[in-house]
Amino acid sequence: MVEKLNKKNVAFLGTFLPRECGLATFTQDLINELELISDFTPPRVIAVNNNSTYAYGKKVMMNFNQNHRWEYIRIALELNRSNVDLLVIQHEFGIYGGESGDYLLDLAERLTIPFIVVFHTVLTAPTPKQFQIVARLGELSCRSITMAQSTVTDLHTIYGIATNKISMIHHGVPRVDTESRERLKARYGYADRQIVSTFGFLSPGKGIEYAIEAMSGVKASHPDALYIVWGKTHPVVKQEIGEIYRQKLVDLVSRLELENNVVFVDKLLTQEEVVQSLVLSDIYLTPYLGKEQAVSGTLAYGIGYGRVIISTPYRYATEMLADGRGLLANFRDPKSLETSILDIMDHPDKKKRMEQKTLDLGRTMMWNKIAKQYAALIRESVKSQFEIQGSVI
Incomplete structure (x- = not known):
């Protein structure tokens, strides 16, 4: 029996252009490359706003104010009802509401679809709240991604995340042709x-x-x-x-x-x-x-x-x-x-x-190579979730 190739529907949670933020640029560059991979539909974005509003393009399926706690629950419920196969959470303490951004846990704990978390900051001496957030996201996620080898060890030894759930993928770099x-x-x-x-x-x-x-x-x-x-x-x-x-x-x-x-x-x-x-x-x-x-x-x-x-x-x-x-x-x-x-x-x-x-x-x-590593993890995570659901049924 030949398994039918289904295109993956992936969404990203985090800041997004035109909000001026390095993490927003990171997300834009990554989804631009994923759009070119044949078994992915164009990724969509749930954009996190500060106290400003932004003129987002068609890639943004939802957006909300980071300080409105009830919105995190609403977003989780809407994602559960959507055709999104997997959510990628871009994690940085300062872009989510609550103490050290703990409102994000309201969303993560209510998701029934699988999610991957990309940790842009990994602290060696976290506050109790920062520790709670990272450890809980690592526990709930199907994969935790970090961008340096040293922080792979930290996610396991400090935050207790299982080593088989941690992956190191370099920060991507855009390829731009230029003069000498x-x-x-x-x-x-x-x-x-x-x-x-x-x-x-x-x-x-x-x-x-x-x-x-x-x-x-x-x-x-x-x-x-x-x-x-x-x-x-x-x-x-x-x-x-x-x-x-x-x-x-x-x-x-x-x-x-x-x-x-x-x-x-x-x-x-x-x-x-x-x-x-x-x-x-x-x-x-x-x-x-x-x-x-x-x-x-x-x-x-x-x-x-x-x-x-x-x-x-x-x-x-x-x-x-x-x-x-x-x-x-x-x-x-x-x-x-x-x-x-x-x-x-x-x-x-x-x-x-x-x-x-x-x-x-x-x-x-280069982003074209980095995106392929993300794509492989997303495929693996979606497949694993499908197999888990099949065994329960």
């Missing part, structure tokens, strides 16, 4: 400059001030060096404190007389612009301050395009930059950042070797 580094530098007006860059939403946790201070020492021996900070202020930060952090950085540049060596590009970058900003760079920098950061989409992008990466030793960077794929500088230490930057600028052969090592890993992280 030299051509892009010329087009942007940076020919004959050595480019250090950082991209992403600007917020105090990014540690940009320490990178700017590092550029003072870099400038002394490499006056052609240019640090470009790409991206607008994070919407939540801007709502809470305005442009205080950005102005602090601008004032620091002026005080250190680095106007010719530090540039801010204050805009939300398109995907093409993000990739161009990386490709024209000689060094990609993530001087972040949070030691616990389990994943960084921006660092993943830097690896995807084979850049030499200098970073502070937060968890994701420590793992991803091992085996000569980058350099680690100390937290909140401009001199350490300066030393690492100069090491790369002064040793072009070392830079070339590191770029190749990074690119070798980056080629495995």
